[in-house]
Amino acid sequence: MQREKEIELLLDREKIPYRKNEPMKEHTSFHIGGDAAFFITPRTQEELQKTVRLLTPLAPIFFLGRGSNLLVSDAGLDAVVVEIGKDFSQITFPEEETILASAGASLLRLCIEAKDRGLTGLEFAYGIPGSVGGAVYMNAGAFSGEMKDVVEYVEYLDEDGVLRRVDGAALDFGYRKSFFTGKNFCILQAKIRLRKGNREEIEKKMEELMARRKLKQPLEYPSAGSTFKRPEGAYAGALIEQSGLKGRSVGGAMVSEKHANFLINYQNATCADMRSLIRLVQEEVKEKTGYQLECEVLFLGE
Numbered sequence: 001m002q003r004e005k006e007i008e009l010l011l012d013r014e015k016i017p018y019r020k021n022e023p024m025k026e027h028t029s030f031h032i033g034g035d036a037a038f039f040i041t042p043r044t045q046e047e048l049q050k051t052v053r054l055l056t057p058l059a060p061i062f063f064l065g066r067g068s069n070l071l072v073s074d075a076g077l078d079a080v081v082v083e084i085g086k087d088f089s090q091i092t093f094p095e096e097e098t099i100l101a102s103a104g105a106s107l108l109r110l111c112i113e114a115k116d117r118g119l120t121g122l123e124f125a126y127g128i129p130g131s132v133g134g135a136v137y138m139n140a141g142a143f144s145g146e147m148k149d150v151v152e153y154v155e156y157l158d159e160d161g162v163l164r165r166v167d168g169a170a171l172d173f174g175y176r177k178s179f180f181t182g183k184n185f186c187i188l189q190a191k192i193r194l195r196k197g198n199r200e201e202i203e204k205k206m207e208e209l210m211a212r213r214k215l216k217q218p219l220e221y222p223s224a225g226s227t228f229k230r231p232e233g234a235y236a237g238a239l240i241e242q243s244g245l246k247g248r249s250v251g252g253a254m255v256s257e258k259h260a261n262f263l264i265n266y267q268n269a270t271c272a273d274m275r276s277l278i279r280l281v282q283e284e285v286k287e288k289t290g291y292q293l294e295c296e297v298l299f300l301g302e
């Protein structure tokens with residue numbers, strides 16, 4: 001209670017707007033999750049820096065992009081959620097083949113802007129429903145491309161709110177991981193390097209990849225995309241299907257009939273439903289195929 005008061009006093013003093021007990025189900029693509037104790041959407045970099053500097057010693061801070069890879073506990077988050085939103089969504093073109101993209105910009109917009117300038121290399125990301133920050137953090141990828149291929153450097157705030165830059169090999173990209181994995185740094189912007197290409201061909205490729213998504217993925221239901229990582233030498237979706245789990249449900253959570261690696265919020269699923277279904281899938285796949293599936297979706301809260 002005392003900590004809560006302290007946080008409120010600091011935010012009021014600095015005139016940083018915040019909301020208390022904000023339902024996370026409204027900020028995640030799963031539409032699942034209890035309340036965040038504090039929810040802040042900074043409007044400027046200065047406000048963001050102050051938030052980080054002042055609140056880091058008092059409470060856990062969680063940086064939120066579009067919430068498209070998160071499963072938040074029904075009990076909510078005893079944390080300060082800092083949303084990197086539309087005030088951090090600038091996209092500029094400093095040189096002919098580079099883009100400076102702020103963390104809150106959507107990947108979708110980034111892909112469209114790159115295409116409009118005839119820049120190739122980002123087509124793979126068209127249809128991934130995240131922000132630039134979330135895509136860098138996760139090293140998001142699809143159709144044989146990943147952020148690793150295009151990111152030149154990233155600027156971020158460390159836990160003291162100090163502006164820093166990390167580039168090249170130091171970004172440490174791997175399968176759905178990066179330099180930022182497990183750290184509490186706030187990604188501010190990324191420099192993306194692309195190549196000059198043919199606008200019509202780029203557009204055609206993007207449309208083709210989007211059509212494949214629409215055909216194969218249950219986009220009509222809330223989900224967080226692929227629930228499990230691809231295990232060495234196999235595909236998670238194929239293993240789940242092979243184990244006879246398509247259509248299996250726990251409460252309102254279901255293994256999609258359309259794509260078995262998509263666990264969907266079929267009908268008012270709770271986090272508990274989803275976690276039980278994840279465990280059930282892991283156990284049955286292990287028993288039937290010998291593969292241990294690891295989650296790609298990130299859990300937040302108790």
Ligand SMILES: Cc1cc2nc3c(=O)[nH]c(=O)nc-3n(C[C@H](O)[C@H](O)[C@H](O)COP(=O)(O)OP(=O)(O)OC[C@H]3O[C@@H](n4cnc5c(N)ncnc54)[C@H](O)[C@@H]3O)c2cc1C
Pocket residue numbers: 029062063064065066067068069070084103104127128129130131132133134135136137138139140141142180185186187188217219223224225226298
């Ligand atoms: C229908 C659907 C399809 C999908 N398809 C794909 C796909 O093809 N390939 C793929 O890789 N993923 C896919 N995803 C998953 C998801 O879109 C990606 O992981 C995406 O990169 C997450 O971005 P986000 O902004 O939503 O991040 P969030 O879900 O908000 O956060 C994910 C992680 O990134 C961190 N983060 C976000 N922004 C920042 C920031 N500014 N600073 C520091 N940390 C930050 C968060 O703290 C968290 O740890 C899909 C999801 C859905 C719902």
